[in-house]
Amino acid sequence: MTKIRTGGCLCGSIRFETRAVPRNAHTCSCEVCQRHSGATSLTWVEFNADDVVRIGSGGAPSAYRSFDYSSRAFCAACGSTLGAIDDEPVVALVWASFDNREDQALRPHAHSFEDVCPVWAKIPSMTTGE
Numbered sequence: 001m002t003k004i005r006t007g008g009c010l011c012g013s014i015r016f017e018t019r020a021v022p023r024n025a026h027t028c029s030c031e032v033c034q035r036h037s038g039a040t041s042l043t044w045v046e047f048n049a050d051d052v053v054r055i056g057s058g059g060a061p062s063a064y065r066s067f068d069y070s071s072r073a074f075c076a077a078c079g080s081t082l083g084a085i086d087d088e089p090v091v092a093l094v095w096a097s098f099d100n101r102e103d104q105a106l107r108p109h110a111h112s113f114e115d116v117c118p119v120w121a122k123i124p125s126m127t128t129g130e
Contacts, residue, residue, distance in 0.1 A: 005106075006055075007098040009075035009082060013058030016082075016093070020051035025095070026110040029117035036072050037081055040121035043095035044083070045106050052091045 005022070008015035024046040033042040054060060061082050063071040073082040083093040095106055111117070 003105075005098060005100065005103065007093065008056055009058070009061075009078055009080035009097065011075060011078035011080070013056055013077050014061050014075045014080075014082060015054070015056030015058075016052050016097075017055050018047055018052045020047050022047065022105045024092075024110075025106055025108045026112055027108045028112040029121075030113040031116070032066050032072075033113075036066070037094075040117055041111070042081070043106075043108050044092040045095055045098075046090055046092045049085070049089040049091045052093070 002019045004017055004019055006015065006017045022045045025044070027041045027043045029041045034040060036042065058075065058077065061073040062076040063073050063085060066072045066084070069088070070084050070086045073085050074080060075082060080097070081094050082097050083091060085091055095101065095108070098106055100106075
């Protein structure tokens with residue numbers, strides 16, 4: 001059976017669903033991700049653009065051209081960061097926009113630009129002391 005993954009923005013006007021298997025789940029600490037999210041890192045989960053369907057009443061998210069090959073997507077109503085839309089047929093959704101954030105398929109397996117993530121943001125695990 002195919003798993004349906006859903007998510008959306010804070011106000012709920014922009015909603016999405018996908019039946020595809022997530023790929024390239026990773027965190028990124030580049031300056032653009034930090035400024036876009038207001039956080040030390042942003043967690044991304046990629047899908048083929050055709051595999052993500054908009055189901056909310058808000059339609060398509062607003063976009064800001066952040067790179068010559070990609071735009072950052074956000075809700076114009078509430079300002080929620082939703083992801084990135086690449087010129088290639090790739091959509092990278094932010095982990096926090098998913099309804100089920102316990103889904104292990106969304107867990108990041110790499111960290112891009114880890115060298116610019118502030119040292120203070122690399123907090124040791126509370127349970128293992130690592």
